[in-house]
Amino acid sequence: MITKLWYVRNTAGKVFGPIDFESLKAWVKDGRVEPLAGVSSDLKHWVLAPLKPELEMNWVVENNPGQFYGPTHRAVVDDLVKMGSLSPAARFYQDDRGAALERIRALEAAVAAKDAEMVQKDTSLAEAQKLSGKKDLQLAAAQKAVRERDERLSEAKAQLMQKDSQIADLTKNVQLRDGQLQQSADELARRDAERQNLLDELASRDAEIASLREQLAKRDEVHEREWSTDVLVPEVVANEMPPPVARQAFASPPFAPGAPAAALADLERRAQQELARMGATGAKKFFRFKK
DSSP states (O other): OOOOOEEEEOTTSOEEEEEOHHHHHHHHHTTOSOTTOEEESSSSSOEEGGGOGGGOOOEEEEEETTEEEEEEOHHHHHHHHHHTOSOTTOEEEEOOHHHHHHHHHHHHHHHHHHHHHHHHHHHHHHHHHHHHHHHHHHHHHHHHHHHHHHHHHHHHHHHHHHHHHHHHHHHHHHHHHHHHHHHHHHHHHHHHHHHHHHHHHHHHHHHHHHHHHHHHHHHTSOOOOOOOOBOOOOOOOTTOOOOHHHHHHHHSGGGSTTOOHHHHHHHHHHHHHHHHHHTOBSOOOOOOOOO
């Protein structure tokens, strides 16, 4: 024979058991079963403990006017009396079916209200859990968005570092080209200085040439020079070359066009010497030298 086991659920909703029926009766006598406690053998169908006649929970204590405790077992009432927990004006009621039924109905209504409250709390809890699930989903989506943003930020930082490296390379190239341009500028400045020096030198030479030309112009002025010499008839010797001096005089480069004035003066001096050597006397000679 299988023994039926019982469970006790207190007003806080906590379930105790399983125990056999005799143990359940012992719990009732010890005051472990509250007046509003429920009992069940299958954890599905619950009934108020005072409604089980076998548990003998048919005593109600009115400790003070309007202050009731029960229904409970007579052993519990005796223990309250022995401990002095009841007031001297306490009144005891047993098996008052009308009042007991009314109180039981009130207790059942209280239990139903408690159950409805628990159902409402369970519903609220389910809604809260559902809302929490939505919040969790939103949180997960937000965390995913944060991770994606962090990844984009990391990529942007990497691109920024790459661009900074490119900018550094460009800056280095610009500095190198600036150095080359500075060298080119220095070289141009040096060449400009050399060119200016050459221009100054050319200007100086041009000034010298102008001065020389001025001197030559003065010397090229027509000067009539007169000589009184005795002209002697020279002896003509056939097949004989001119003397070296005359040959040198007439073959000298000063006869070339554009000869300098110093060479022409030397030519004039040589010509006079040659005429003197040839014995020219009493002859007037005029010499005019052109540039």
